Amino acid sequence: MTDPVAGKRSKASGLASAATVLLPGTYAWGATVASPGFSSGLGARVAAGAALGALWLGAVLAPFRPSLGRALGITVFAGASLGTWILAREAIAVDRIDAVRGCLGGLGWLFTVLAWGAVRADGGAPDGGAEVRSARLEPRRSLPWSTWLLLGVAFAAAAGPLTAAWSVVRAEHALLAQSAAVLAAISLIHFGGLAAAEREPTLAPGEPTLRLRTAWGTLTLLVLGLAGGLLWSLFA
Amino acid sequence: MTRALDIASLLLLLGAGVAFTAGVVALGGRRDLAALYWFAVGALALRSAVDLLRPRGSAR
Numbered sequence: 001m002t003d004p005v006a007g008k009r010s011k012a013s014g015l016a017s018a019a020t021v022l023l024p025g026t027y028a029w030g031a032t033v034a035s036p037g038f039s040s041g042l043g044a045r046v047a048a049g050a051a052l053g054a055l056w057l058g059a060v061l062a063p064f065r066p067s068l069g070r071a072l073g074i075t076v077f078a079g080a081s082l083g084t085w086i087l088a089r090e091a092i093a094v095d096r097i098d099a100v101r102g103c104l105g106g107l108g109w110l111f112t113v114l115a116w117g118a119v120r121a122d123g124g125a126p127d128g129g130a131e132v133r134s135a136r137l138e139p140r141r142s143l144p145w146s147t148w149l150l151l152g153v154a155f156a157a158a159a160g161p162l163t164a165a166w167s168v169v170r171a172e173h174a175l176l177a178q179s180a181a182v183l184a185a186i187s188l189i190h191f192g193g194l195a196a197a198e199r200e201p202t203l204a205p206g207e208p209t210l211r212l213r214t215a216w217g218t219l220t221l222l223v224l225g226l227a228g229g230l231l232w233s234l235f236a
Numbered sequence: 237m238t239r240a241l242d243i244a245s246l247l248l249l250l251g252a253g254v255a256f257t258a259g260v261v262a263l264g265g266r267r268d269l270a271a272l273y274w275f276a277v278g279a280l281a282l283r284s285a286v287d288l289l290r291p292r293g294s295a296r
Binding site: 146149150153154156157158159160161163164165167168169170173174176177180181184185187188191192194195208211212214215218219221222225226229 | 237238241242245246249250252253254256257259260261263264266273275276277278279280281282283284285286287288289290
């Protein structure tokens with residue numbers, strides 16, 4: 001026999017988690033998808049309606065069918081929103097975008113994505129195989145200089161595209177350049193930081209041959225790409 | 237050898253930043269194909285740097 005108090009508590013918890021997603025999600029949809037979608041053709045209206053339906057259905061289903069709920073509430077919601085923007089591209093031309101509404105809508109998307117995140121259970125192990133480490137992790141007293149150097153190089157490399165993006169004056173391409181620059185900077189700092197964390201003295205770096213073997217494929221593609229670009233610039 | 241690979245991977249990381257910067261500059265100069273090329277080169281350089289620095293996990 002099920003405990004009625006526990007059942008009510010579970011329902012309340014499910015409703016609270018659904019509301020956490022639905023409030024920012026519906027706001028983001030209203031600010032960035034609904035207005036261009038419903039001021040355009042039938043296809044854009046259908047896509048905008050499908051986006052909202054997927055969000056609500058996904059949030060309601062998530063406590064009972066997490067995979068299906070997240071697929072609907074994240075993937076289908078984002079995909080249908082993207083479809084709306086593609087079908088209603090004239091309504092979202094750069095000169096027609098309301099900057100304040102766009103910023104607030106962007107915040108709505110940010111909070112929607114954060115709301116879909118899950119808190120790690122007590123005692124759970126984070127990703128990265130910490131649970132299979134044989135040696136005990138020693139507390140960090142200070143970071144080695146190589147970590148600081150690596151992080152410094154990553155930040156210096158990330159500053160380049162971020163600075164260059166402000167020199168793009170074409171309106172449509174300026175927005176694209178800012179997005180590309182932010183994505184590049186995040187990638188550089190993220191992967192540079194991950195690599196720096198792996199450079200701890202307690203974690204022995206891979207043998208040179210292993211390192212070269214791992215990077216061999218991408219290094220070959222890189223050299224071929226650079227050679228191809230050089231030949232193209234010489235003969236095209 | 238290990239020190240040489242460390243320096244090479246640092247240069248690759250810096251090179252990735254330079255390539256991404258060249259891509260953004262090309263985008264502003266109405267050279268969209270060149271921008272795509274430089275973004276691809278930057279991604280390859282970044283991946284190579286990470287593979288050289290932490291070969292066990294590679295880029296997650």
